[in-house]
Amino acid sequence: MSTLTTTFGIPVGDNQNSLTAGPRGPVLMQDFHLIEKLAHFNRERIPERVVHAKGAGAYGVFRVTRDVSAWTKAAFLNRIGKETEVFLRFSTVGGEKGSADAERDPRGFALKFYTEEGNYDLVGNNTPVFFVRDPMKFPDFIHTQKRDPLTNLKSPTMVWDFFSLSPETLHQLTILFSDRGTPRGYRHMDGFGSHTFSWINEQGERFWIKYHFKTNQGIQNFTGDQAVQMAGVDPDHATRDLFGSIMDGEFPSWRVYVQIMPEAEADAYGFDPFDLTKVWRHKDYPLIEIGHLELNRNPENFFAEVEQAAFSPANVVPGIGFSPDKMLQGRLFAYADAHRYRLGGNYGLLPVNRPHAAPVHSYQRDGAMRFDGNGGGTPNYQPNSFGGPVDDGRFAEPALAIHGDAARYNHRIGNDDHTQAGDLFRLMDDDARERLMDNIAGSLGQAPVAIQRRQLGHFEKADPAYAAGVAKRLTVEPVAVAAE
Incomplete structure (x- = not known):
């Protein structure tokens, strides 16, 4: 049996009794073990997420099922049968950390691909649109x-x-108050990237895309009354169901599809294809199956791997990029900024967030909770004369044509909501x-x-x-x- 120690490896002689002046006290400040226990306990709860506070997650694998090289040069998509490790976090959006899984709410569907070119975060929901x-x-x-x-x-x-x-909310609130607003569990709902993203192929051609994840377990929803009842009977039912199914070897899975629009067709489409409150008509851009997603491993520690998991749509890999979607542009800043506040500036070093299949070579140094070698004695600036990492123009995106005067445009004018x-x-x-x-x-x-x-x-x-x-x-x- 191992010996209990402090955080710094100092053996603890008594973990049952505080150091006091006599049997009735008072407690002495020199009881460093007591001070460490109390101080750590006071800090065990990091700030909860402003949104998506209640969630569950699991590891798995994404497997390519279609050749997509005509549309993207992303390495993790470059071969049929290729597999990439993933981590998927499900969540309710508006509820607090202790809220019920069955509440009427959109559900987060945040997927981290640990690719050989770095992490790719696809941060979506179980709905194809949003309120604003x-x-x-x-x-x-x-x-x-x-x-x-x-x-x-x-x-x-x-x-x-x-x-x-705010009439632009009408589409999403219609989804929210339908049966889809109360899914029976995380395994029994679809997922969506929601935003319009871009794929870029080896020739530098850009395509606009939307992601769809179709559950293989079948969609199941609660009625409103059933959701209220479940919230009282088991407020953690979806978390319990996901963990239990994986533990029992019943691995949930989804078929992965994309809609693809050639870059030049965006201007001529019947409405703004970058508007997050709209869906693309499937008759115009049908679903194309590209892969299979399976969750097959539960986290070993919820706090370390689910609570500290941090996703940002700014994390893309070569061959995948952004779009003029205004909400996406806002999220590119907001997500990473929220993580720096909640977890600290070095949140990317945490095991669940750091790349699993790609090396990291950056000039980021210092900051709270820097727990690796902090770059050792290597240069922390660039350019330098000492062999530090350099940028590579091969990974630059092709230019995106933009037009229009810089102004604050009323997004409701001319929009059919x-x-x-x-x-x-x-x-x-x-x-x-x-x-x-x-x-x-x-x-x-x-x-x-x-x-x-x-x-x-x-x-x-x-x-x-x-x-x-x-x-x-x-x-x-x-x-x-x-x-x-």
Whole structure:
């Protein structure tokens, strides 16, 4: 049996009793073991994520099933059958660390590929769209999903006031209040990259793409009542289900697809293909299967590997890039900045975050919690005369043509925020529509009547039956004109 030590390897002679002046105390400051235990305990909880605070994760493998070299030169995609280690973190978005897995909420679907060219983070959700299209509105939106600063309670008034004044939310809120807002578990839902990204091939040609992950377990959702019941019976049901299934050898898996748009076609498409509140029509850009994703290994320590896992869409590899998607552009900064605040400037050195299949050669030095060799005595600047790493123009992206004057453009002018939400409503069968409208009325009915009327105006523009069904449940006439 090993001897207990302090963090610094000093053997501990007594871990049961504090060092005191006599049997009744007081405690002496020289009890360094007590001080270390208390000080560490006070710091065991790092700040929780502002969003995606409650989550679960697992390791697995991504396997290529189609030749995609015509569209991208990414090395981890360059051969059918090639496998890459991954880590996938699922989460609820708005809930706090102790919230229930069954809450009505989007689900995070954040995937880290440990490729031979460095880590590639694909940070998505279980929905193909989002509530807002401009990052300026993201903090405002999230504030409405959190707690009222007056009461410290969740507030339907805040939620629906924002929704009704922001018509671009209509598509995503229609998904949120459908059965898809309460998935039965992480294994039984699809995932999406959501944003538009770019693939670049060896010839320097750019293609716009969207990622889709289709569950092989089949989609399963709770009804609203079932979700409420599960939240009371087992608030950690999705976390338990994921861990248990992998432990039992029932490895969850997804088929991986992309939609591909040639770069030149973006300008002529019927709407902005970089708008995060919109989906690309599958008849225009059909799904192309490219791979298979399987989760087959649970973390050995939840805190070290799930709680400290950090993803950023800024982490891309050669052959994969960004797009003019405004929300994506905002996230390129915001995610890494959040990690530096929450975990420290050296969060990339943590085992779950550092590359597993690629070397790291950088000039980053120092900072709190630098626990490797800190570059030793090698130069910490570039250019230098001592053989330090250098940039390589082979990995530069081709130029992206941009145009327009620098200004603050009203993102709502000229945008159709109602058609795709109406299309989704009409795709649902009668029972699904009824549940959607029941769920909306249950929440919207807690907001002031003036906000109810304003929101009904948006439903009316999406589909008159949508507005009429919700209005009937609210006993409010759908006469409002939506705010633009």
